[in-house]
């Protein structure tokens with residue numbers, strides 16, 4: 122199975138603190154990989170380096186064989202990497218639909234001059250984009266909220282909106298940072314169902330997750346970090362039996 126993401130000897134220091142220590146791993150195309158570990162083990166820092174929001178102190182990251190650790194976030198996004206954030210980053214003052222339209226438009230390449238002169242191609246693209254955006258909202262039962270400000274959505278639905286927006290860029294790799302955090306049991310069920318559906322459609326998923334039930338049910342592969350180091354990588358069953366992983370999680374409790 123081919124690799125879509127390769128992380129090589131990644132290091133990130135913040136002043137005197139080394140948050141990520143010589144981290145290497147690969148993510149296989151078409152699978153769901155989970156990055157787990159106790160609080161402060163370096164998961165979000167690793168995500169931020171993959172999406173370009175943080176520059177590594179050293180090491181290399183390759184996405185579909187292109188080196189990306191030197192690129193800014195928008196170029197990495199353009200290559201096909203989309204992400205969500207632990208602390209949601211939606212545009213609260215825009216409507217729910219507009220949030221997703223932004224992502225769709227960036228893909229359909231609606232040019233400014235087209236919207237200024239209101240050319241026939243603009244109206245055609247606008248209609249197409251609206252229909253597409255509504256399709257993404259329907260995935261999470263958000264269509265009735267389309268014209269409401271995103272900030273007015275209940276928390277769980279804001280999480281869904283962020284995922285719908287990420288998906289609207291048609292990513293090859295989707296990074297989900299604690300997507301289940303703050304969701305109730307029913308919301309988690311829909312999230313799980315959707316993630317499984319994205320996988321079937323060929324999207325590779327890398328998720329940071331604290332909900333171990335979700336990780337064990339969804340993930341094909343699990344990577345475990347502790348204090349910035351990778352201590353294990355394997356199937357959920359292998360990880361559950363791994364002595365170092367057991368020691369870390371027992372120590373946490």
Ligand SMILES: Nc1ncnc2c1ncn2[C@@H]1O[C@H](COP(=O)(O)OP(=O)(O)OP(=O)(O)O)[C@@H](O)[C@H]1O
Pocket residue numbers: 135138140158159160161162163164165166167
């Ligand atoms: N911008 C920053 N400046 C200084 N230290 C940071 C910064 N970002 C993260 N850290 C530190 O780096 C370490 C790893 O943090 P990180 O957020 O990556 O961990 P995490 O595994 O995602 O934790 P959590 O599960 O709590 O979200 C922590 O000690 C954190 O305090």
